[in-house]
Amino acid sequence: xxxxxxxxxxxxxxxxxxxxxxxxxxxxxxxxxxxxxxxxxxxxxxxxxxxxxxxxxxxxxxxxxxxxxxxxxxxxxxxxxxxxxxxxxxxxxxxxxxxxxxxxxxxxxxxxxxxxxxxxxxxxxxxxxxxxxxxxxxxxxxxxxxxxxxxxxxxxxxxxxxxxxxxxxxxxxxxxxxxxxxxxxxxxxxxxxxxxxxxxxxxxxxxxxxxxxxxxxxxxxxxxxxxxxxxxxxxxxxxxxxxxxxxxxxxxxxxxxxxxxxxxxxxxxxxxxxxxxxxxxxxxxxxxxxxxxxxxxxxxxxxxxxxxxxxxxxxxxxxxxxxxxxxxxxxxxxxxxxxxxxxxxxxxxxxxxxxxx
Amino acid sequence: xxxxxxxxxxxxxxxxxxxxxxxxxxxxxxxxxxxxxxxxxxxxxxxxxxxxxxxxxxxxxxxxxxxxxxxxxxxxxxxxxxxxxxxxxxxxxxxxxxxxxxxxxxxxxxxxxxxxxxxxxxxxxxxxxxxxxxxxxxxxxxxxxxxxxxxxxxxxxxxxxxxxxxxxxxxxxxxxxxxxxxxxxxxxxxxxxxxxxxxxxxxxxxxxxxxxxxxxxxxxxxxxxxxxxxxxxxxxxxxxxxxxxxxxxxxxxxxxxxxxxxxxxxxxxxxxxxxxxxxxxxxxxxxxxxxxxxxxxxxxxxxxxxxxxxxxxxxxxxxxxxxxxxxxxxxxxxxxxxxxxxxxxxxxxxxxxxxxxxxxxxxxxxxxxxxxxxxxxxxxxxxxxxxxxxxxxxxxxxxxxxxxxxxxxxxxxxxxxxxxxxxxxxxxxxxxxxxxxxxxxxxxxxxxxxxxxxxxxxxxxxxxxxxxxxxxxxxxxxxxxxxxxxxxxxxxxxxxxxxxxxxxxxxxxxxxxxxxxxxxxxxxxxxxxxxxxxxxxxxx
Numbered sequence: 001x002x003x004x005x006x007x008x009x010x011x012x013x014x015x016x017x018x019x020x021x022x023x024x025x026x027x028x029x030x031x032x033x034x035x036x037x038x039x040x041x042x043x044x045x046x047x048x049x050x051x052x053x054x055x056x057x058x059x060x061x062x063x064x065x066x067x068x069x070x071x072x073x074x075x076x077x078x079x080x081x082x083x084x085x086x087x088x089x090x091x092x093x094x095x096x097x098x099x100x101x102x103x104x105x106x107x108x109x110x111x112x113x114x115x116x117x118x119x120x121x122x123x124x125x126x127x128x129x130x131x132x133x134x135x136x137x138x139x140x141x142x143x144x145x146x147x148x149x150x151x152x153x154x155x156x157x158x159x160x161x162x163x164x165x166x167x168x169x170x171x172x173x174x175x176x177x178x179x180x181x182x183x184x185x186x187x188x189x190x191x192x193x194x195x196x197x198x199x200x201x202x203x204x205x206x207x208x209x210x211x212x213x214x215x216x217x218x219x220x221x222x223x224x225x226x227x228x229x230x231x232x233x234x235x236x237x238x239x240x241x242x243x244x245x246x247x248x249x250x251x252x253x254x255x256x257x258x259x260x261x262x263x264x265x266x267x268x269x270x271x272x273x274x275x276x277x278x279x280x281x282x283x284x285x286x287x288x289x290x291x292x293x294x295x296x297x298x299x300x301x302x303x304x305x306x307x308x309x310x311x312x313x314x315x316x317x318x319x320x321x322x323x324x325x326x327x328x329x330x331x332x333x334x335x336x337x338x339x340x341x342x343x344x345x346x347x348x349x350x351x352x353x354x355x356x357x
Numbered sequence: 358x359x360x361x362x363x364x365x366x367x368x369x370x371x372x373x374x375x376x377x378x379x380x381x382x383x384x385x386x387x388x389x390x391x392x393x394x395x396x397x398x399x400x401x402x403x404x405x406x407x408x409x410x411x412x413x414x415x416x417x418x419x420x421x422x423x424x425x426x427x428x429x430x431x432x433x434x435x436x437x438x439x440x441x442x443x444x445x446x447x448x449x450x451x452x453x454x455x456x457x458x459x460x461x462x463x464x465x466x467x468x469x470x471x472x473x474x475x476x477x478x479x480x481x482x483x484x485x486x487x488x489x490x491x492x493x494x495x496x497x498x499x500x501x502x503x504x505x506x507x508x509x510x511x512x513x514x515x516x517x518x519x520x521x522x523x524x525x526x527x528x529x530x531x532x533x534x535x536x537x538x539x540x541x542x543x544x545x546x547x548x549x550x551x552x553x554x555x556x557x558x559x560x561x562x563x564x565x566x567x568x569x570x571x572x573x574x575x576x577x578x579x580x581x582x583x584x585x586x587x588x589x590x591x592x593x594x595x596x597x598x599x600x601x602x603x604x605x606x607x608x609x610x611x612x613x614x615x616x617x618x619x620x621x622x623x624x625x626x627x628x629x630x631x632x633x634x635x636x637x638x639x640x641x642x643x644x645x646x647x648x649x650x651x652x653x654x655x656x657x658x659x660x661x662x663x664x665x666x667x668x669x670x671x672x673x674x675x676x677x678x679x680x681x682x683x684x685x686x687x688x689x690x691x692x693x694x695x696x697x698x699x700x701x702x703x704x705x706x707x708x709x710x711x712x713x714x715x716x717x718x719x720x721x722x723x724x725x726x727x728x729x730x731x732x733x734x735x736x737x738x739x740x741x742x743x744x745x746x747x748x749x750x751x752x753x754x755x756x757x758x759x760x761x762x763x764x765x766x767x768x769x770x771x772x773x774x775x776x777x778x779x780x781x782x783x784x785x786x787x788x789x790x791x792x793x794x795x796x797x798x799x800x801x802x803x804x805x806x807x808x809x810x811x812x813x814x815x816x817x818x819x820x821x822x823x824x825x826x827x828x829x830x831x832x833x834x835x836x837x838x839x840x841x842x843x844x845x846x847x848x849x850x851x852x853x854x855x856x857x858x859x860x861x862x863x864x865x866x867x868x869x870x871x872x873x874x875x876x877x878x879x880x881x882x883x884x885x886x887x888x889x890x891x892x893x894x895x896x897x
Contacts, residue, residue, distance in 0.1 A: 028726025029873060031848040036884040039845070042610030042617075048499040082469055089445040095465070099472045103645020106473075110638030117631025125624045132402040132616045134602055134732060176435045185560065188570075194559035212661050230661060242439075243563040247541075247660035278663060284699065285545025285680065286566075287538060290662045303542060304681045305764060305774050318775055319681060320699045322688035352546035352555045352665040353690055355695040 042129075050123045060123040067116030074108025081105050132340060195354045199347045201233075201248040203328060208234040209277065209338040212246075217251070217337045223275050228292045229253040231277065233340070234242070248348055250280040250288060251328050253338070256297060260311045267313070270329035272338065277328040278314045281349040282306060284321035323351070367422035401626045401822050404605035404618035406734075408495045413629060414488035417636040418481045419591070425478040426527075426580065432468060434460040434578035435660045437532060454532070454657030457572045461531040461652060476644035482527060483649075486672040493517060497717070497747050499734035501604045503725070507718040512590055514715045519587045523674050526579040527672055531650075532572050535667060537658025540571060542677070549700030567658065604734040607845040609838040613732050663669060668762065678760030679703035682782050692864040710753065717746075724872045725849055738807070739846040742876040748796035749789035756785045758875040797879070804881035807843040810835065811884045844884040849877045 017096055044219065050057040081101035088094045139147070179308030208217045212230040215237045231251040239245050258274040270276070278299070282289045287303035297310040298317070314325035326348050329341035349356055386392045403409075421598045436456035442449050442457065445466040455709045464471035491515060496502055500508035529536045544566045547558040563570030602616050619625050655664070669677050680703050687699040723742065737744040759766065767774040814832040824827050835843070852873035856862050 008599065015423055024729075025728035026726060027729055029849045029852050029877065030725065030727050030729075031850050031882070033848075033885055036888060037841070037844045037884060037886050039612060040609045040841050043838045064444035064771075085469075087445070087469055089467075089469065089827075090447045092446075095472060098469055099476070100645050102470050103473050103641050107642040107645060110634045110641060114631045114634030117627045117634065119599075119631075121619075121624050121631065125627060129617050130402050130620055131610075132400075134614050134616060134730075137601060146384075157606070188560040189562070189564050194555050195564070197565055198555070210401050213659075232661070243567050243658070243660060247566055250661040251603055268401075282545075285542045285549070287491070287541060287545075288661050290661070290663050300774075302651060302663050302667055302764065303538065304677075306685075316685050319685060319778075320683035320687070322686055322697075350485060350548050351695045351697045351700075352548040352697075353551055353553075353694055354555060356690050356693050 018114040045128060048123065048127055051127065057124065060119070064116045064120045064124065065111045067119065069112075071109050071112025071116065074105050074110075076105075078102055078109060136179025150209065186247055195352075195357070198248075198349070198352060198355075201343055201348060202236060202239070202245045203233050203249055203251075203340045203343045205340065206344050207340045208333070209232045209251065209330065210236075211338065212250065213237075219336045220272055220275060220332045223253060223255045223334060225255050225274070226294050227255060228294070230280070230290070247286075248281065251277045252280045252289070252292065252299065252308055253277045254292060254297075254313060260297065260332065262312050263353055264313060267327065267329075269331070270341065271326055272331050275330065275338065276310065277330050277338075277340075278310065278325040279328065279344060279348040280310075280325075280340070282321060283325060283348075284319070284350065285315075286350045289325065372377055393781065398599065399622045400620040401599070402602075402616045402618045402620055404603050404611075404616055406606055408499070409603065410632065411488055411495050413632060414636055415485055415492055416591075417633040418485040418488060419587075419778070421481040421582070421637050421640050422485060422635065423479060425474045425481060428474045429464065430580055432460060432464045433457070433530070433576075435530065435573045437567075437572050449653060449656065451546070455572065457532040458652065461533075465653065468705050474646055476647075476649050477640055479502075479649045480526050480643050480647075481640045482574070483672075484636075485518075487522055487897070489513075489520050491670075491715075493749070494747070496560070498737040498744055499604070499606075499709065500731065500740055500743065501876055502718040503731040504722060505601055505730050506597070506604075507722065509594060509601065510598070510718050511715055513592045514711075516587065516590050516594060518711070519583055519590065523579060523583050523587065524672055526575045526583065526671055527738050528650075528673075529575050530572055531580065531652045532658050533652035534655040534658055534662065534664075535650075535652070537567065537660075538663055538667060539669060539673075540567065541660065542680075544679075546700050549697035550704070551694070551696060551701070558635075579692065580596045585784045604732050606734045606736070607842055608618065609662040609841045611733070613730070616732075634783075665764065671758075674761035675757040676703070676707055676755055678757035678763070678781075679707055681760045681763055681778065682757070682785060684782065710750075713843075720872075724852075724869060724876055726852070726869075727847075727849075731847075733847075735844075735846065736852060738800040739802040741797045741879065742802070744800050745793045745797035749793040752792035753785065756781055756788055799880060801879055808881060808884055810839050811843045811876060812888060840889075848880060848883050849873075850880065851877045 009079050046252075050060050070159075081098070085098040085101050086094065087098055118271065138144070155338050160167055209231045210217050210227075210233065212232045215232065215234070217234060218229060218231070229252070231253045232246060233249050233251075236242060236245055236249065253275065255273075255275045258271075261271060261274060261276065263271070280288050282301045282303065284301065284304055284306050287301050289299045289301045289306070289308065291300040291302055292298075292310075293300065299308040299310060299314065301307075301319065301321070304320050306321035308314040309317050313327060316322060316324060326344045326346050328344055330338055331341050333339045382392075434456050439453050439454055440459055442452050442454050442459055442462065444450075449462065461475075464475055466472070481717050496510065496513070525539070530539050538628055540823070544558050545561065547561065548554045550557065558566065559572065561574070562568040603618075605611050605616060605618070608617070610757060620627070669673070680700070683699045685701060687697075687702065689696050689698065735743075737747075755896050760778070763777045766772065766773060767777045814834040817831045817833040819831045820828055821831055834840075852870045854862055854866055854870045857866075
């Protein structure tokens with residue numbers, strides 16, 4: 001493909017490559033100057049040491065093949081490492097050694113080939129730059145005329161534009177035909193309405209608050225001032241949909257001084273002796289709001305840094321979340337264990353379109 | 358630099374091997390006419406520049422991903438059925454987890470080389486996305502997206518999106534705590550989409566989050582659908598590269614009508630083939646030395662715990678950062694429907710940003726009105742406004758990206774989290790503007806410097822005292838080959854508004870003129886031949 005070419009013919013930059021078209025393409029707002037600097041043409045070839053000295057050439061040849069031998073050694077070493085560094089159950093060091101030496105062997109096997117081949121190409125293969133001419137990307141006028149003719153013949157012989165009824169009904173049929181495929185995806189999820197599911201959790205009147213993950217119930221007396229408990233509803237561990245339920249029902253339980261709590265009307269009996277329970281699922285996009293700062297009573301979501309103030313009913317004090325964390329109304333049962341008064345009074349977790357309905 | 362390779366006389370080889378090669382070639386050609394393809398492509402010329410290897414890195418790391426990923430599929434089980442772990446990793450024994458997590462742990466701890474392949478796969482994926490990003494920046498800043506390569510730019514953009522999608526779906530497969538939280542965020546974002554969000558999330562997860570289906574579904578996307586589309590798009594990308602031929606930087610002898618470089622057979626094949634093995638080798642080396650994604654340290658997914666300082670893989674960072682930078686309170690209820698602007702705005706801004714990236718070539722083409730083919734890569738300084746826009750875009754991305762680590766920035770530099778977020782919120786708007794003006798001024802200054810050097814040479818550092826007592830510093834002229842690189846570029850001037858044939862000035866015309874003024878008002882003209890000749894006279 002390399003052809004002799006006088007580099008000084010044809011302008012330097014932005015010249016018209018399309019020689020096929022009748023009219024040269026527009027150069028737009030590009031400035032065309034009459035006396036632009038002329039391309040000086042190719043500089044003289046600068047030979048490499050391997051071009052000049054047969055001795056150096058021989059050295060390079062040996063180096064290239066040495067790299068290929070290194071590669072063979074590396075690949076063999078990898079196989080050896082696979083055998084001599086087995087993995088022993090429970091022994092992390094054996095995993096590390098296997099990983100390390102197998103990897104180093106393979107590395108050597110690959111790098112040997114790579115470095116050898118690149119060195120070969122740079123030091124020994126012909127070092128002259130070659131020149132290939134570009135041709136306009138567009139087809140020649142003749143080719144394009146032929147292509148147009150093909151379409152015209154196709155149109156003529158089928159009557160695609162003439163027989164409008166056929167054409168339009170075909171387009172209609174093609175447009176409708178994928179619709180069954182769309183409908184087929186309905187059963188990606190069960191038949192139930194997701195909105196109803198999102199609005200309820202496992203919490204209900206009398207459901208005990210239990211520790212996450214052990215599931216042991218919590219006495220009000222165990223919740224000391226300033227402590228925080230990660231809580232799941234009793235019975236969650238036996239659920240068939242444990243993770244789905246937990247993703248809605250996870251709760252954080254903390255005890256503040258009752259005088260530190262700012263309680264709004266209607267929520268007076270939602271806490272017990274300064275013990276309050278809030279949904280742990282962030283109202284932004286649903287990460288667990290797991291970082292509790294005891295001194296300030298702030299909860300921080302580690303995902304997007306929304307902060308909630310527990311002493312002010314978990315209202316948002318910073319970050320992208322909008323709504324406070326929903327509060328779980330709690331009390332104690334006759335045995336002194338903490339129980340829910342009811343389910344959450346609003347949907348937990350991230351907002352969704354039908355949330356307020 | 359001659360155009361024909363020097364012919365070292367080689368005797369025709371006639372060993373048994375050569376006879377076999379001859380027979381096999383003939384056999385294949387008589388059945389495929391492949392000789393035509395070899396003739397067409399075998400000596401195709403590739404120009405050389407270090408920045409042209411970025412795309413190669415992307416291609417080769419993709420091959421590494423395919424190879425290591427295939428190995429992993431032999432062992433990985435994409436099921437979310439809960440099991441009690443009883444494998445080799447003692448700290449997790451007896452813990453309930455999904456089969457997906459268990460099989461990933463087995464790959465890591467029970468299969469020799471399994472951990473290595475996992476790490477090769479993950480590191481190669483990170484390198485893949487990174488090299489695509491750098492390759493895109495190279496193409497952008499050198500204007501290699503101009504006609505006739507606009508379509509290939511768009512295909513490359515699609516590849517970039519696919520690479521990120523592959524990354525995210527793959528990241529989610531082990532079903533560990535970190536990836537589960539990533540999916541939880543996706544679920545929350547999807548639910549924030551008006552009208553359809555709740556249902557899309559429900560269908561995606563096969564019920565309520567997390568359900569039992571998502572890993573299996575992502576697996577099919579990850580190993581079948583996305584790779585198939587990716588390979589098809591990659592094929593078209595390569596075919597168009599061959600049709601358009603590669604761009605080259607200005608250098609003596611190179612013109613818009615030629616390609617100067619090395620032929621595929623043998624030099625480019627050896628270089629590129631060798632480079633593939635080097636990339637592969639370096640990835641394996643990294644994978645054998647540096648741990649990545651230790652899912653056993655995170656544990657199985659559980660919606661309740663999360664560790665502080667959790668980070669997504671770096672290429673998802675800009676999206677996560679966008680979520681973090683939303684100020685409080687962006688959620689409204691309209692007619693009883695909840696509109697989560699805190700999610701919706703990032704979901705609109707990011708695609709808008711990406712759309713500008715995807716369609717930039719068409720915008721610039723419309724502004725310049727230049728319908729010629731461009732095969733000479735621009736030096737970034739010679740297109741100051743484009744370079745400045747690119748700098749602004751990179752800065753915008755960088756601020757979003759930094760925001761994804763806002764908590765780590767705060768803890769490492771002992772700052773308040775609120776201060777970091779507020780500073781980044783301000784920077785998101787201020788920094789791109791600053792970057793724009795700085796980049797533009799730097800480009801113009803560099804162009805001026807180039808012009809000065811081309812006309813008057815460079816300061817040689819040699820001080821000469823003239824007979825009259827005057828001291829001068831001798832300027833040395835560049836040779837014509839070096840000078841050519843400085844003076845050879847396309848210059849545009851702002852569009853003059855002219856009435857059309859019906860004597861009207863259209864709105865479209867006015868907008869284009871406005872853009873054109875913005876792009877080309879500040880310009881440094883390339884040196885002309887007459888200037889050069891005049892300049893040579895005066896030596897000082």
